[in-house]
Amino acid sequence: MVMLKQSYRYDQTTARLEVEGLPDYSAGHAEQAIGILSTWRLKIVGASELEGKREHLEALMQVVIPYVRLRLSGVVRSLGALHDPVRLVPDGAQHRLDLTSGQPDIPPLSIHLDDAQLADLVRCLDALRSDGRVCLAWPSIQHEPLHRRDLVERIPLTQRLTAPLLGGATVVVLGVLGILLPLPQIQPPSPAQAPEVKTETPISDPAQPDEER
């Protein structure tokens, strides 16, 4: 049986993603399908062409797609650790894609993307993931609502601190005012006006036994 290499391309204005591979006949794939990915190439306008193995492409997906999800909620935060193969970092109005090779002789590469390029890149990745001809089990990426603490970060610190600081200052000011207010002078009662205390002898001492009364 002749194994024909398949190649599919996903084009956007500033990005082109190309995947090459073979159908996995043992899994019952058709001739047009890709079941074994041999290589992929990503060309972003103004940057070097990237290529790698399947795990590199998966790492790219696992960083870019969740990063875009965060941006949709207005959260600006980097994704990926410092020495991870792929890292996406906010860089002013742009986004910096840091790529670290597993081979020691290849220096790390940084690509600056503007918002339009980021959107193009994620559309290429979306198109690949949803392409029925590419029969690969891509890593699952679940989009969930963010936690409240994640969303709080998008509010500037000064705005976040205004309410508690104002509340604290109000309590302090009211406390100081309370201390400064003079206490009312209590006039001791004069002897002439003192109420007459009647001392009546009890009819019987309550402690006395009943027989002695």
Place this chain on the structure above:
Amino acid sequence: MTDVTAEAAPDPSIPEAVLGRRALERLDLLLLTVESLDLNGGEAMLWATRQLGFETIFPNRVELWKRRCHNPLRRSTRRGQLSAVETEALIRILCMMADRLYPMLHQLLSSKEPSELTRQRWELVHQRLRDLIEERMNLRRGAIQRFLGSEPEGPLQRQLVLTLALAAGPGGVDRLRASLLDPTP
């Protein structure tokens, strides 16, 4: 343009997305941004409704308008919440419209375009969005006044256009739904 019609069938795995007040405001504002980008946006939305098979939910323009009026910032607002099916339909219509308008969104967001041209494009979009807001929204609301007082390429407008660009395409539906379901901080 990416075909999203294949995803139109109701998916039982989709979570029951009932939107809160802020999310309704945001969803309607995104639809309004689409209308400001596409002069024939109202007709295009009806076309998208038919393409996605949502005629039973929004059989005509009035029904679509009535659902959008759940936005509390509207001049003639409706009480209550959108059902999960209506919410899902509106999100899918929005993503399809964003996909259709993607080249325009790309031009607005690109830093490679000539800056003067980009500025003029933003001004046009901003002016059309202002007109639509003044026509349909309650101008006494603080959020609307803040929006009307903002710059053409200010963060608010840019976030709306960026949201449309990042929500366009096959993966955009899930992303946008999740972001609309975010809790209010």
